[in-house]
Amino acid sequence: MAENKIKRIGILTSGGDAPGMNAAVRSLVRSGIHAGFEMYGIYRGYKGLLDGEISPLGTRDVAEILHIGGTLLMTARSKEFMEKAGQKKAKEMMNAYGLDALVVVGGDGSFRGALALSELGVPVIGIPATIDNDVASSEYSIGFDTAMNTALEAIDKIRDTSSSHERCSVIEVMGRNAGHIAFGVGVSCGAEVILIPEVKYDLDKDVYKVILEGRNIGKRHYIVVVAEGAGSAIDLSKKIEDFTGIETRPTVLGYLQRGGSPTVRDRIMASLMGMKAIECLSKGKSGRLIVVKNGILKDIDIAKGIAEKKTIDAKELEKTKALF
Numbered sequence: 571m572a573e574n575k576i577k578r579i580g581i582l583t584s585g586g587d588a589p590g591m592n593a594a595v596r597s598l599v600r601s602g603i604h605a606g607f608e609m610y611g612i613y614r615g616y617k618g619l620l621d622g623e624i625s626p627l628g629t630r631d632v633a634e635i636l637h638i639g640g641t642l643l644m645t646a647r648s649k650e651f652m653e654k655a656g657q658k659k660a661k662e663m664m665n666a667y668g669l670d671a672l673v674v675v676g677g678d679g680s681f682r683g684a685l686a687l688s689e690l691g692v693p694v695i696g697i698p699a700t701i702d703n704d705v706a707s708s709e710y711s712i713g714f715d716t717a718m719n720t721a722l723e724a725i726d727k728i729r730d731t732s733s734s735h736e737r738c739s740v741i742e743v744m745g746r747n748a749g750h751i752a753f754g755v756g757v758s759c760g761a762e763v764i765l766i767p768e769v770k771y772d773l774d775k776d777v778y779k780v781i782l783e784g785r786n787i788g789k790r791h792y793i794v795v796v797a798e799g800a801g802s803a804i805d806l807s808k809k810i811e812d813f814t815g816i817e818t819r820p821t822v823l824g825y826l827q828r829g830g831s832p833t834v835r836d837r838i839m840a841s842l843m844g845m846k847a848i849e850c851l852s853k854g855k856s857g858r859l860i861v862v863k864n865g866i867l868k869d870i871d872i873a874k875g876i877a878e879k880k881t882i883d884a885k886e887l888e889k890t891k892a893l894f
């Protein structure tokens with residue numbers, strides 16, 4: 571393998587924030603310095619790269635951030651970077667700061683940006699971090715476990731009041747195009763109904779009838795978990811109450827799910843993924859995405875990774891009805 575020319579590495583977080591992004595930055599900075607690289611933080615994602623918001627990060631600069639949610643590097647969306655001219659300017663800005671490589675912590679959109687830079691000759695590595703867990707090529711994205719646990723904690727509380735009043739609760743969780751949060755949380759809170767964007771549903775058969783059957787076998791409360799991309803909790807609540815006569819209340823969990831201290835799983839995944847990214851750059855590998863496949867941490871070609879598709883099989887959702 572050719573001698574590694576990479577000396578200085580920039581890190582940015584991009585797209586929606588996710589708990590564990592800070593843990594990933596800490597891991598990158600510390601393992602990068604340990605491997606002999608100089609590490610730089612780029613603030614506000616690609617926007618900050620274009621604006622030159624770049625400064626060195628030492629091991630002590632990332633102290634006390636492992637447990638903090640959000641991203642201390644901040645995140646922003648950049649339209650300018652979507653254009654070829656913006657991508658060229660980003661490369662020039664990296665040259666101006668002497669950055670030889672870039673690690674992008676974010677979701678699929680951010681990796682499309684990283685691929686564009688890679689095609690301009692910039693060594694890049696992507697680390698999946700998005701609460702939706704919708705990076706197709708990886709079984710896991712940093713932030714997913716924390717978001718599910720946050721949603722679950724809230725639903726457990728809603729269940730108490732729902733049970734006391736013998737109500738139906740419709741809880742809307744995040745996931746515009748992906749139902750991974752709704753599926754995971756729905757199974758773990760014992761929801762009667764789980765609605766996700768990947769699987770079509772029929773209100774009569776999949777919602778009203780299920781709730782009424784529950785009532786007829788003696789259930790005292792009913793929980794419907796709906797991903798935001800599969801329907802609105804407010805809308806559904808009204809329809810359920812009108813049809814079944816059961817008092818129904820909506821709750822939209824919203825941004826609550828984004829925040830909070832990362833769970834053990836997210837801290838471990840962020841730490842391991844950060845180390846793996848540095849291991850790649852140390853070996854002179856770039857244009858890679860760090861992913862989990864069959865439970866194993868790997869690096870794959872970023873272009874191939876972006877091209878992959880993942881979905882939730884309708885049969886998997888169907889099977890959960892055995893838990894009713």
Ligand code: ATP
Nearest residue numbers: 585586647648651652676677678679680682683700
């Ligand atoms: P999340 O899943 O949390 O939304 P994401 O990384 O998919 O994360 P996006 O908003 O899609 O979030 O992308 C973040 C940034 O990446 C955009 O603001 C833009 O600057 C850049 N980006 C997205 N798509 C592309 C693309 N096709 N080409 C170049 N850059 C892109």
